[in-house]
Amino acid sequence: MPRQPERDLEPLGPAHQPLVTLAVAFGLGIVVDRYAPVRAEIWWLTAAATLVVWCGVWRLRWIRTAAVLLLLATAGLGAARHHLHWSVFPIDDLGRAADETSRPIVLEAVALENPRRRPAPSATPLAVFQRGDQSELDVQVVAVRDGLAWRPMSGKAELAVEGHLLGVRAGDRLRIDAMYQRPQPPLNPGEFDFAARDRADRKLCRLWADHPDAVTLRQQGSSLRPRRLLGSIRDRGEVSLWRYVAPERAGLAAALVLGSREQLDRERLEPFFLTGMMHVLAISGMHLGILIGGVWLLLRTGLMQRRTAIWSAMLLAVFYAFLTGGQPPVVRAAILVVVLCIGRLAGKPAFAFNTLAAAALVVLAANPAELFNTGAQLSFLAFGVLVWIGPRVAAWRRLPEDPLDRLIAQTRPWPRRAARALATRVAQVVATSLAVWLAVLPLAMYRFHVVPPAAILLNLVLWIPVTAALFSGFGVVLLGELFPPLATLCGAVCDGSLAMLENVILHTQQMIDLHFWTPGPALWWVIGTYIALAACAAFPQWRPSRRWLAAAATVWLALGLAPPDSGFRRPASFAGESRLLHAAAATILPTTKAPEQVNCTFIAVGHGVSVLLEFPDGRTLLYDAGSLGPPTSGGRAIAAVLWSRGLRHLDAVVLSHADADHYNALPELLERFSVGVVYVSPLMFDHQTPG
16 A cells, blocks of 8 residues: 655644633633622632533533533633632731831731842932842731730731841741831822732732841741741852852842842843843743753763653752742743653653643632733743744754755755754744744733844844853752862853853943833733734634735734823813913923813822823923932833823923932933923022932
8 A cells, every 4th residue: 555645734723732721711710800800609609500510511412512611610710719819818917907008017927938138229319318238028927916915917918128137037937016008009000010919929018127126036937848948948059159150240140040130230130121131030931941951961861761860850840940939930831841741751742732721720720810910921922932833943944845855955065964954043043032022022012111122133142151051050059068169160150151141231232222112002902912813823724814914914013003092090180280380381392372281190209299291282291200219210100101191202301400309210211212302490500419
């Protein structure tokens, strides 16, 4: 019987990867409960009733109806899990007694982690107050002092202490004299919601103390607690990195290997952010993939048998996920590694999207609020694109199908074959990097308001120093106290690799400065974009022709470039202030026609002033730009309002006088927006101050 010609494999549909559909249904249930919350009991009863009906329908072999019912039950479970995590807190949770007014409190709590030390920001004359070093840690409240008596209390909280908090480890029982307050929701449109972030971690209040003496150790925790053991390993690893890596780059090494970015100030992180390389310093699946891949190749050289090497890779993946804090990106990668290893042990293949969906279900079951976390969204999105484009890019390496062309290609001189293989490999990496960059761009524009094209080529250039720094840094963590000579060698390799990495990023950011600030697209456009991309990937048979696809993409991009809606009601204008500001604006920006209405927005910057004027002819004026806090906080608040209005340009900025809380945010704005002219009072520079 003649042999049948081989055919390309068709993409596997939902029937072969059912967990994808279940993960989507679970996520939809979470979204429904976030924006239309219902009591958890109702969600549980709905899911249970749907499952009962599903059992009967399944027995009747009504497959499609049973599938729909199963998805509805999964959505109900997702909604119930989210409601319990997001909306249900114990009656004695400390956060229930907190409000937006800070109050003193004396309490006892158990440390959930070792303190994180955050260095003081770089000194700047624009800051009214210079903040010193801080220590931060999460605590579990146990009791609160009520007069002379103690009464039980619960709830998680984040504690910030001025100075270095020494002698505290995870599991220790502490007595804390501090101030407590509920996290403040965003006061301006477009601002990051820190209160929602804390609530996602089930923290309804924050604590802060002015001195480390306000925290006293009442009882040491057990040395056998997993968090205490992991915290000790992590702290020793950081000490080893600071010992064997040059001090200028030890903080980078700790961020790359252990995810400890607290030692890096904003000026150090800014070049990574503007070049689109922040993912290098955020522990993710990339780090775990590089580490596991290298260890797997090492173990398969003959050091271990195949089965033992697989178990070692699984254990290393789980250990590294816990060591780096259990963030969703690395948890997702660890689950993928475990599933793939189990598949190899069982001799069965694991479908990539099915495995990715399993990781998503585990992450969302543990913390449903991660569905709204930008870091988790970017991680799963980037890996999904890699899974989809990987087989298509790998096909470029195949030899020609025609036997004669294949023979000709194999008989060419080896230098030509090597050059062609290298060119193909480079093209694959560039195409993959471009695909991931384009896929995450809408979300990055919406969340971070920056477009960094340099990341496409930097990912190609910097993967070698990143890999070398990661392996050598991990070697320092493991060998720092066991084999100092080898740790010294690993430290030198890590230091050199990080120096190359940082120098390339700094030179790229300074010489090319290829990044663009943008208000970003509207949320509905971002959601629609990803729904369309997911539909095209999941159902290629429904994909329109290339001509119609190009036309639809052009129209859709044109809609996305339109200014986004703010989603907030504009504040009511105050008659007196508006008339005064309008009179000043009319003098500075005379118009041929008297304006009918001026929109006046008073921006919340804390102790400070900033007012945005928008004229009917489209011109804009900003009156003062400053805050008593750090210049970055005031600048971000003002920038959030401007971006929410779809603004990229200010026609004029007026600075009233030389108090820092009226002007110190202006440098931040000048980096992000174009400004026509800045007007100052004649008395502005009468008294020369450093600011």
